[in-house]
Amino acid sequence: MTGTLGPVGLSLAYLRQNRLATALNLLLLALGVAAIAGLALIDSQMQGRLTRDVAGIDLVVGAKGSPLQLILSSVYQADVPTGNVPLSTLEDLRRNPLVREAIPVALGDSYQGFRIVGTTPDYPGHYQATPAQGRMFGAAMEATVGATVARAANLHVGDSFAGSHGLTPGGEVHAHTPYTVVGILAPTGTVVDRLVLTPVESVWAVHAHHHHHDDDGDGDRDGEHDEEHHEEVAGAQPPREVTAILVRYASPLAAARLPRAINSETGAQAASPATELVRLMSLLGAGLDAFRAVGVLLVVTSALGTFVALTNALQQRRYDLAVMRSLGASRARIVLQITVEALLVSGGGTLAGLLLAHGGLALFVALSPKARDFGINPLMVAPAELGLLGLGVVVAAVAAALPAIQAYRTDVARTLAQS
Amino acid sequence: MSPPAPLIHLRGLHHRVAGRTVLDLPDWRVAAGEHGLLLGPSGSGKTTLLQIIAGLLSPTAGQVMVAGQEMTSLDEGVRDVVRGACIGLVFQQLHLVNALTLADNLRLAQRLADYPPDDGRVAQLLNRIGLGDRAHAYPRQLSQGERQRLAIARAVVNRPALVLADEPTSALDDGNCTRLLDLMLEQAAENDATLLIATHDARLKTRLPARLVLTAPALGAVA
Incomplete structure (x- = not known):
């Protein structure tokens, strides 16, 4: 997996080669993830604050x-x-x-x-x-x-x-x-x-x-x-x-x-504060759900974008993948190569999105004293963020699956003979 | 004492694509250390034959022995390993990896064939093909002749017993053609490799004894 020519190094070389497409692709995914992560952060911190204020009052x-x-x-x-x-x-x-x-x-x-x-x-x-x-x-x-x-x-x-x-x-x-x-x-x-x-x-x-x-x-x-x-x-x-x-x-x-x-x-x-808190959250819930739906839509859109971009990139690479086969690489090595590249893009995009969400929140807190007074901590991690990382892996798996299957089935001889 | 086993031995090779015969060859051998030329007009099946010898393609019928291994009976995974270890390929379209530097193109061949990295070998080959000071350049920055030489360097970097080249000189002028052929023969000699070049380039006939001529309806005759 290591070295400049391992699956990771080779993927990075290809991503570098298509810098612009890679950057746009990462940005697209990062924005979607940032939207939904920011929402999750505010949601969980607000719930935390509401719960803290009411703690111990029966x-x-x-x-x-x-x-x-x-x-x-x-x-x-x-x-x-x-x-x-x-x-x-x-x-x-x-x-x-x-x-x-x-x-x-x-x-x-x-x-x-x-x-x-x-x-x-x-x-x-x-x-x-x-x-x-x-x-x-x-x-x-x-x-x-x-x-x-x-x-x-x-x-x-x-x-x-x-x-x-x-x-x-x-x-x-x-x-x-x-x-x-x-x-x-x-x-x-x-x-x-x-x-x-x-x-x-x-x-x-x-x-x-x-x-x-x-x-x-x-x-x-x-x-x-x-x-x-x-x-x-x-x-x-x-x-x-x-x-x-x-x-x-x-x-x-x-x-x-x-x-x-x-x-x-x-x-x-x-x-009873507990009862009323539940009622309050269900009232706020409708609004949060709407935001969440928009966030999910964004993530799905960017996931699709990542999928299209990866599929395209790997389609253009079918010669190179065939060459790798001709140089002695097994089918498994090719599938690994594609999976690693998909993981790098979606993992990188997801991580960038989470950083963007925390950075955005920090900026929001810096600009709005109300947010700071409310007790929003940009460094706190919401449990939902782990879920988003998981989602990144799923996007990668889905995006990699089709090109990987294509590459696995590729007729190396025919591909190499094409020009 | 029996004669040494041939490096390449084709027996009753027959290949059809979509019901049409594209190859139908007599028995043919190339001894180790000898070089061969596959001649024939384009479309006569030269590329197909090279791919069958390289184990990239399975023939419809017949046997291909390479360095004592019967390629046609091996599992695909084993064929990948044998190809990586014993066979160097120079494609007509070169198929260099444009995302990698010249040096990394050679290192990739070492790595995918499971050879330990050998930067000394990489540097030596780049020097030999006159690109020693451009190890960190990318293939797209090279001229056609330079790319052609790099493709040959990649094919011989693992010191294979057999180098298969598909029309390596067809895009080159006479000067480059001569230099390239010199390079191939020199590298073959240095590594005790057998060269098998498929071409319709008449300029090569004077340098190598023609061994197999493929004629238009894809029937071969030993010349």
Whole structure:
């Protein structure tokens, strides 16, 4: 197999001879493979991220509404909340022997587009987020910010900032109740990176001072400030509420009892992140499937192109293959020669495609901070890539089969006598 | 003491293609170290006969003995090995490998015949044919005469007992023709090889004793 004149060396000599055709052929295959590999990479990393964010959370309790919306808003910090539940719901859950841990999440405000989450230190603890600088929040109006927030908003320990109402930028600024940054979290590759964490009491304090009282709950749909609901209620404390409660079960028994109990006996709803994640993936799945179909089409097209190119190249080579026979090469050597050449082209094209996919992803991450924040790692390898390598081998086998059979059957004498 | 076994011995050779007789030859021998000429107009079956002797083609009937081996009874795989080891071929269309350098064209012949690589031999042959300084050139960069010489070098690189050449001189002018024939005879002598040249080139008749003349309806006569 080795040396300049072994099957590999000889194949390389022929591929060099047809540089342009070889390069185009490799490019065609590489593009198809890159498309489908890039898709697989994003798909698997997105699933990984979604799964990481939800890991260890058995149940989410919040206001009634869409369970998917509850999970999206309180676990992924992506959608608007379904509303709030009274603090007593949290206290009841904490007393419940079926519950090992109940972490409150109070939403409503944001800073430069990053959500301010009122919670307890258990929340960053759940994501193994520890302060890289400073410390974890303790008292009200103290804030510990995620790594991405600190970088994007240029926040340092000791800085103070005011949150703005609503979950998107542009809301009214709560200038009279500023937060003080007491810590900056190390990056975790989870949702925490993009959050400002503070005690639940801060969220209450901001809205008490603000005398803000939303009849439709604190989760303002689009960050608009509902002026018509803005009332001065002298002496009235805003209701002590939280947006959602992240629950870990104490025993498997809880899975059977707790959701049903909450859904039927309280005004709150309980949603299972695992169930909703499956539902979410099946919703996204349709779109991903369409992309995948395009990718498969590309790969099939380029596989066909490789097949045509190899068949053509080997057709032109029938004299040379006959000469090799006349020089003493066996039929098996000829078949090996053709197979090796097909493998080199399809293997090379597939490898180039995988490199292209990772390179493209690296470029994408470099150009789009969102992608980096989302935790896309261009160096991570998706299991599907191994499948693509396998596909390359199959393409090679199919592309080599026809010319190999032709070469095997070639009438050497007749071919050599032709001109 | 019996006479030495002939290098080539054809017995009752008969070949038909699509029901038409293309070869029907009397017994014919070429002793080792002798050279032979196959004469006849084009279409008289010279190429076919060379291919049968080389074991590339099986005759319809008859026997071909080459260096004591009965080619016609050997398995194809064994014939490939015997051909690689004992027979050098010069084709009418040369069939050099254009993707490989001149040196690699010669090395390929060594390798495919399972001979160990011998770069000294390659260099010596390239020098002999006046292409020593162009070992890394490609066949397409050569003149017709140079390509012809390279084809001969490839045929003799493994020092075969038998060199079969098909119209090696028909495309050459008189000067090149003479030089080429000199080269072939010299290499044959150096390697104790027997030359068998199929040609209709009258210029060769003066240099080699004609042995077998194929006539138009493909019937041979010993001359």
